Every structure is written in structure tokens, then in C-alpha cells.
Amino acid sequence: xxxxxxxxxxxxxxxxxxxxxxxxxxxxxxxxxxxxxxxxxxxxxxxxxxxxxxxxxxxxxxxxxxxxxxxxxxxxxxxxxxxxxxxxxxxxxxxxxxxxxxxxxxxxxxxxxxxxxxxxxxxxxxxxxxxxxxxxxxxxxxxxxxxxxxxxxxxxxxxxxxxxxxxxxxxxxxxxxxxxxxxxxxxxxxxxxxxxxxxxxxxxxxxxxxxxxxxxxxxxxxxxxxxxxxxxxxxxxxxxxxxxxxxxxxxxxxxxxxxxxxxxxxxxxxxxxxxxxxxxxxxxxxxxxxxxxxxxxxxxxxx
Numbered sequence: 001x002x003x004x005x006x007x008x009x010x011x012x013x014x015x016x017x018x019x020x021x022x023x024x025x026x027x028x029x030x031x032x033x034x035x036x037x038x039x040x041x042x043x044x045x046x047x048x049x050x051x052x053x054x055x056x057x058x059x060x061x062x063x064x065x066x067x068x069x070x071x072x073x074x075x076x077x078x079x080x081x082x083x084x085x086x087x088x089x090x091x092x093x094x095x096x097x098x099x100x101x102x103x104x105x106x107x108x109x110x111x112x113x114x115x116x117x118x119x120x121x122x123x124x125x126x127x128x129x130x131x132x133x134x135x136x137x138x139x140x141x142x143x144x145x146x147x148x149x150x151x152x153x154x155x156x157x158x159x160x161x162x163x164x165x166x167x168x169x170x171x172x173x174x175x176x177x178x179x180x181x182x183x184x185x186x187x188x189x190x191x192x193x194x195x196x197x198x199x200x201x202x203x204x205x206x207x208x209x210x211x212x213x214x215x216x217x218x219x220x221x222x223x224x225x226x227x228x229x230x231x232x233x234x235x236x237x238x239x240x241x242x243x244x245x246x247x248x249x250x251x252x253x254x255x256x257x258x259x260x261x262x263x264x265x266x267x268x269x270x271x272x273x274x275x276x277x278x279x280x281x282x283x284x285x286x287x288x289x290x291x292x293x294x295x296x297x298x299x300x301x302x303x
Contacts, residue, residue, distance in 0.1 A: 060221035087210040101188035127153040128167035163200035170219040251285035
């Protein structure tokens with residue numbers, strides 16, 4: 001899913017920035033300021049002063065008050081928009097796209113226009129967010145009337161009322177891998193922040209730098225939120241499985257007492273009833289338990 005790039009002959013000056021990082025590159029067009037792509041510099045350019053000690057990163061709270069991963073993405077979108085608006089000094093819309101293995105992309109944003117544009121981009125496989133999610137440069141900037149890389153996307157950008165867009169990849173590394181199989185494996189997840197503004201030159205280098213600094217915190221915070229929600233989901237699934245198994249076992253005990261049969265025979269009776277009624281075995285078992293004089297027993301772990 002790579003975007004198709006139109007080669008219009010638009011004057012572009014491309015320079016390689018040597019910093020040892022391996023993937024830094026800056027882009028300049030005649031009508032737009034340079035958009036820097038690559039990791040943030042880790043030391044001063046002159047190299048004549050010792051680097052300052054790294055400040056411990058501050059995580060953004062994306063879990064408190066969020067009952068789902070979607071709500072955490074909403075919190076992230078709001079925090080990112082607030083941060084960039086203060087730097088840009090103008091109204092900026094923000095959205096988040098999260099891709100996880102064997103799941104549809106999760107898309108959220110600060111407005112319906114942002115969400116619609118991000119969803120269109122995912123379906124059309126064209127645009128700056130698609131590029132950064134595909135593992136290309138970690139930053140992509142589009143000025144609607146000065147960039148011909150994504151012609152169809154530029155049209156959609158205009159329809160949505162925006163003049164420029166900024167996409168930044170969120171680096172989700174293997175440090176947050178969920179070993180439980182609950183769907184929180186960040187080694188198979190990718191995410192990006194997207195910012196939109198009416199002004200065609202709303203994202204100069206200073207705004208891009210601030211947005212990239214925020215993206216470092218956002219990536220760590222999102223990685224933690226994915227793990228937390230995966231753990232919650234796993235706990236709910238395990239609780240449901242234990243409740244289900246308890247109901248089935250107790251129902252089998254009732255059938256064994258009534259029919260003087262073995263556990264295997266009792267379970268076969270449940271399975272046959274389940275197939276005949278086209279419902280789950282657990283529901284058949286719960287119906288049997290509801291008929292007990294004291295009703296269905298509660299499992300000890302739910303008290």
C-alpha cells in the first residue's frame with residue numbers, strides 16, 4: 001500500500017543531512033519551506049559542547065478515564081492538537097491512525113472533516129500518512145498548491161477545507177510486545193499523527209520540530225495504552241471463560257445426578273442440545289442452572 005507519486009517536473013531540491021542517523025533527509029520546493037524528515041538531532045550541530053543529560057520522558061495519560069483503545073486515541077488526538085495549536089498560533093486539526101495486525105485501521109480526529117479525510121486516505125492508499133506508515137520518511141508535509149506528490153489526495157484536502165497537512169510516524173518498538181496473545185503486540189503495530197490547517201504554510205520548521213518532539217512522547221504513551229487495554233481485554237476474556245466453564249461444569253453435574261451418567265455423557269447431552277437449538281453450550285448450561293431451586297450459583301471468583 002504505497003502511494004503513487006506523480007512526477008510533474010516541479011522544481012525540488014533534495015539534500016542529504018549527514019548526522020549518522022541513517023535516514024535523515026530534507027526537502028525543499030520553490031514555493032514551500034523545507035520539511036525535515038528523519039530522527040531528531042541528539043546533539044548540537046557544532047559538536048563543540050557536551051550533550052546535556054537526557055531528561056526522563058514524560059508520558060501522556062491516555063488510560064485514565066478511557067475504557068477502550070479508541071477513547072485513548074481520542075485523548076491523544078486532543079493532546080496533540082492542543083500542543084501544536086500553541087506552537088503554530090493558528091487553528092489546527094489533528095487525527096490519529098493506528099494499524100494493528102489482523103485488525104481494521106483505527107481512525108480518530110478532532111473533527112468530522114479530519115476523520116473523513118483520514119479514512120479516505122486509508123482506502124485510497126495515497127497521502128502523507130500512508131507514506132509515513134509504510135516506513136518511509138518519518139515526516140511528510142503537503143502544501144496543497146505547491147506539492148504534486150499526491151494529486152488525488154490534494155483534491156480531497158481542498159474539499160475538506162485544508163491548505164496543508166503534516167504527518168508524523170509514531171515509533172512503536174518491540175519493547176511493548178504483549179506476550180499474552182491479547183492483541184497488544186506493538187511489534188506488529190504502526191501509528192501516525194496527522195495535522196491539518198487552512199493556511200498553506202501553517203507548518204514551518206519550528207512547528208514541525210515541536211510536533212516531532214511531541215510525537216516521541218506520544219509514541220511511548222500510545223505503546224503503554226495499547227498494552228494496558230490489551231491486558232484489560234485479556235482479563236475480561238479470561239473472566240468470561242472461567243464463568244462459562246463453571247456454568248458448564250455445574251450443569252454437567254446436574255445432568256450426571258439426574259441421568260446417573262458420566263461427565264462425558266453429560267457434556268454430550270449439553271452439546272446435542274446446543275446444536276439442536278443453535279445456541280452456545282454455555283447458554284444451554286445456564287438455562288439448566290436457572291431451573292435449580294436456588295437459581296444459578298455464582299462462581300467464587302466473581303464474589
